[in-house]
Amino acid sequence: MRESCVSDTIFAAIENGIVEVVTSLCKARPELLFRTNGDKKNIFQHAVECRQEKVYSLIYGVRQRNLITTFVDNSQNGILHCAGMLSPLAKLDCIAGAALQMQRERQWYKEVESVDFQPSGTTTKNKDGLTPSKLFTKSHDKLHKEGEKWMKGTSSSCTVVSALIITIMFAAAFTVLGGNNQETGFPIFLNQKLFMVFIVSDAISLFSSATSVLMFLDILTSRYAEDDFLKSLPTKMIIDLSTLFISIATMMVAFSSALFIMLQDKPWITYPIVFLAGVPIILFVWMQFPLLVDFFVSTYGGGIFDRKVKRWINS
Numbered sequence: 001m002r003e004s005c006v007s008d009t010i011f012a013a014i015e016n017g018i019v020e021v022v023t024s025l026c027k028a029r030p031e032l033l034f035r036t037n038g039d040k041k042n043i044f045q046h047a048v049e050c051r052q053e054k055v056y057s058l059i060y061g062v063r064q065r066n067l068i069t070t071f072v073d074n075s076q077n078g079i080l081h082c083a084g085m086l087s088p089l090a091k092l093d094c095i096a097g098a099a100l101q102m103q104r105e106r107q108w109y110k111e112v113e114s115v116d117f118q119p120s121g122t123t124t125k126n127k128d129g130l131t132p133s134k135l136f137t138k139s140h141d142k143l144h145k146e147g148e149k150w151m152k153g154t155s156s157s158c159t160v161v162s163a164l165i166i167t168i169m170f171a172a173a174f175t176v177l178g179g180n181n182q183e184t185g186f187p188i189f190l191n192q193k194l195f196m197v198f199i200v201s202d203a204i205s206l207f208s209s210a211t212s213v214l215m216f217l218d219i220l221t222s223r224y225a226e227d228d229f230l231k232s233l234p235t236k237m238i239i240d241l242s243t244l245f246i247s248i249a250t251m252m253v254a255f256s257s258a259l260f261i262m263l264q265d266k267p268w269i270t271y272p273i274v275f276l277a278g279v280p281i282i283l284f285v286w287m288q289f290p291l292l293v294d295f296f297v298s299t300y301g302g303g304i305f306d307r308k309v310k311r312w313i314n315s
Contacts, residue, residue, distance in 0.1 A: 011037050015089060017052040023312060030315035033068065040073040041082070048082040048112055051090040051104075053304040059115060061309040069115065076126040077135075083112035084136035086143060096291065098146035099237070100298055102229045105143065109136055110230070111305050137226065148224045151233060155216040158244055162212040165247050169206040169254070173199070177258055194257045201253040209247035215240045234299040241292045248284055252277045 006025060010032055013021035022043065026032050036042050044065075047055040059065045069079050077085070092101045109132075113122065123131055130138065137144075176187045177198060187195065219236050222228060256274045263270045 006032070007035050007037070010035070010043060011046055014043055014046050014052055014055050015050050017050075017054055019054045019058070022055055023058065026313055026315075030313060033062065033064070033313070033315055034071075036071070036073075039075075040071075042068060042071045044068055045071060045073065045077075045079050045082045048079060048108070049085065049087045049089055051087075051092075051108060053108075054306075056112075057306040057309050058312065060307050061312040062315065063311065063313075064315055065115065075128070076124075078124055078126075078132070079115075080109075080112050080122065080132040081124075081126055081130075081135055083109045084132040084139065086139040092143075096294060098143060098150045099229060099233065100294060102140065102143050102147035102226075103234060103298060104304075105136075105140060106226055106230050107304070140226075144224075144226065147229060151219055151222075151224075151237070154237070155219040155240070158240060159213055159216040159220075162209045162216065162244055162247065165209040165251055166206060166213065169202050169209065169247075169251060172254065172258075173202050173206065177261060192261065194261050198254050198257040198261070201250040201257065205247045205250035205254060208243040208250065212240050212243040212247060215243070231299055234295050238292065238295050238299065241288055241295075245281075245284055245288070245292075249281050252281055 006029070010022055010025050013025075026043075032043065034042060037046060041049065044056060044059050047058075059068065062068065072078050073082075086105065090105075092104070095101045095104055113132075122133065125131055126135065128135075177195065215236050219233065219240070222233060222236075224233070256277050259270055259273055259277075
């Protein structure tokens with residue numbers, strides 16, 4: 001096995017997330033589960049360090065995983081310490097935004113913490129005298145600050161947009177389209193369906209933008225604790241982006257309905273303008289919807305770990 005570099009092969013496969021190679025070699029040679037690399041890390045510690053969730057999920061199909069989690073490396077780091085490190089092998093560049101990267105790192109820490117069967121796993125210190133939680137805080141300090149900066153910057157920009165929409169929609173609600181009937185005091189277009197579309201869409205836009213502002217302010221005043229990046233902050237961002245999209249979409253609907261009422265006998269002008277009114281909505285979906293989906297999937301999706309892995313090895 002030494003001559004054929006089997007150990008090097010399995011650790012290289014782990015680093016690249018090639019599950020098939022890992023399972024095939026371990027089934028052929030079960031002792032590879034307990035083999036370590038130059039840093040004295042076993043295969044699952046290395047999988048955590050490389051943030052290879054598919055390889056790490058194999059631990060749920062191993063009978064002796066409580067023994068595997070007791071391994072420590074040359075620096076007395078256990079498997080939970082590996083989750084607390086921000087290793088260059090983690091490859092976080094594929095995740096958009098520092099906030100989502102911080103969320104992913106915290107998800108890894110919580111997942112490994114739930115599997116670490118050592119009673120003192122969370123309080124064990126490494127050579128530097130750091131517990132896993134303190135190591136996580138120290139190594140993720142820069143990413144934590146970048147995540148906070150990203151959330152605040154996004155919230156500040158979107159707050160300005162939402163506040164402008166509130167101002168416009170509030171003024172439009174009381175500037176009655178077409179004026180009022182001098183005898184009854186009611187709006188002239190009150191009985192027209194398009195006028196009701198205008199009023200309803202105006203109200204929805206006003207309420208959703210007000211909700212968006214309040215939620216963005218909540219993000220700006222958050223404490224930004226490490227665990228807040230798990231669900232609290234992403235949930236607020238999901239609500240914010242969703243309500244902002246609704247307010248922009250309904251604002252364009254209100255504009256289009258008002259245009260149809262005023263220029264109903266001039267369709268050659270109305271239709272091109274209404275078409276252009278859809279451009280902001282399309283741009284918002286194109287630029288922000290992928291971010292909204294990423295937040296939703298990362299927070300409320302099925303997760304990146306597979307705890308239902310069947311027993312694949314007897315060791």
